Amino acid sequence: MTPPRVGILGGTFDPVHCGHLDVGRAAQSALGLTDLYVVTSNIPPHRPHPAASSYHRFAMVSMAIAGRDGWRASDVELAAGGPSFTAGTLRHFHERWAPTELFFVIGADAFAEIETWKDYPAILDRANFAVVSRPRFSVAAIRAQLPALAQRMTAPSLARSPSPSIFLIDAVTADVSSTAIRRRCAASESIAGLVPESVQRHIAQHALYGSASFHSSDPSPGGGSRPLPAGRLHGQD
Numbered sequence: 001m002t003p004p005r006v007g008i009l010g011g012t013f014d015p016v017h018c019g020h021l022d023v024g025r026a027a028q029s030a031l032g033l034t035d036l037y038v039v040t041s042n043i044p045p046h047r048p049h050p051a052a053s054s055y056h057r058f059a060m061v062s063m064a065i066a067g068r069d070g071w072r073a074s075d076v077e078l079a080a081g082g083p084s085f086t087a088g089t090l091r092h093f094h095e096r097w098a099p100t101e102l103f104f105v106i107g108a109d110a111f112a113e114i115e116t117w118k119d120y121p122a123i124l125d126r127a128n129f130a131v132v133s134r135p136r137f138s139v140a141a142i143r144a145q146l147p148a149l150a151q152r153m154t155a156p157s158l159a160r161s162p163s164p165s166i167f168l169i170d171a172v173t174a175d176v177s178s179t180a181i182r183r184r185c186a187a188s189e190s191i192a193g194l195v196p197e198s199v200q201r202h203i204a205q206h207a208l209y210g211s212a213s214f215h216s217s218d219p220s221p222g223g224g225s226r227p228l229p230a231g232r233l234h235g236q237d
Contacts, residue, residue, distance in 0.1 A: 006097050007036040009105040013057050014050040016064045017181055017195045018174040026171035027105040027130040030156035037074040038065055041084035051182060052208050054078050063198040087119040090126040099164050102127035109137040112145050129166045135175040139168035185209035
């Protein structure tokens with residue numbers, strides 16, 4: 001049996017958007033990933049506390065990946081509680097897969113800060129890293145930004161490596177950020193096309209980020225019912 005190639009795409013997902021999905025899709029295609037776990041973080045150690053609750057962020061991820069072959073929403077970091085560190089998450093996945101079978105999927109902008117991560121550089125031996133281009137952050141520049149890691153960097157390949165590598169994937173990904181989406185919602189501007197339609201409806205229905213995020217011309221997300229306050233999902237306080 002061919003060993004699996006398991007991708008892990010982590011993030012705060014506040015909210016999940018088309019850029020996240022593009023990064024995951026690019027890695028899955030370039031590396032032939034058999035599974036892609038989308039892991040919602042609990043408390044990101046390097047960023048402000050999420051604006052939306054963990055319930056909403058996980059729900060939006062589940063909606064966004066519905067119907068995507070091999071994609072799975074994971075709550076491993078939410079269940080663990082406390083700050084979310086990639087090192088701890090990889091230990092969880094090591095219970096089922098070897099480091100060479102794991103591919104931590106990440107945008108080039110985030111990977112540029114890898115030297116600040118907990119357990120660096122040892123963390124690079126715990127999984128392959130699949131680094132995908134983001135707008136204004138090309139993988140071509142990563143070698144120059146992180147010269148100490150240049151010898152571990154390689155083009156995407158379906159070949160098996162005896163030790164974890166850093167795969168550089170040049171792909172077109174949507175120019176969007178969660179911060180920009182939250183600002184647009186707060187300003188009552190449309191976010192159509194920036195997030196999947198199911199996520200857009202969820203944000204509107206639950207009045208996340210200070211606005212329903214739909215223009216009057218957009219389809220009604222809740223059938224005219226009063227939206228639930230942010231932080232509640234399916235009756236969960």
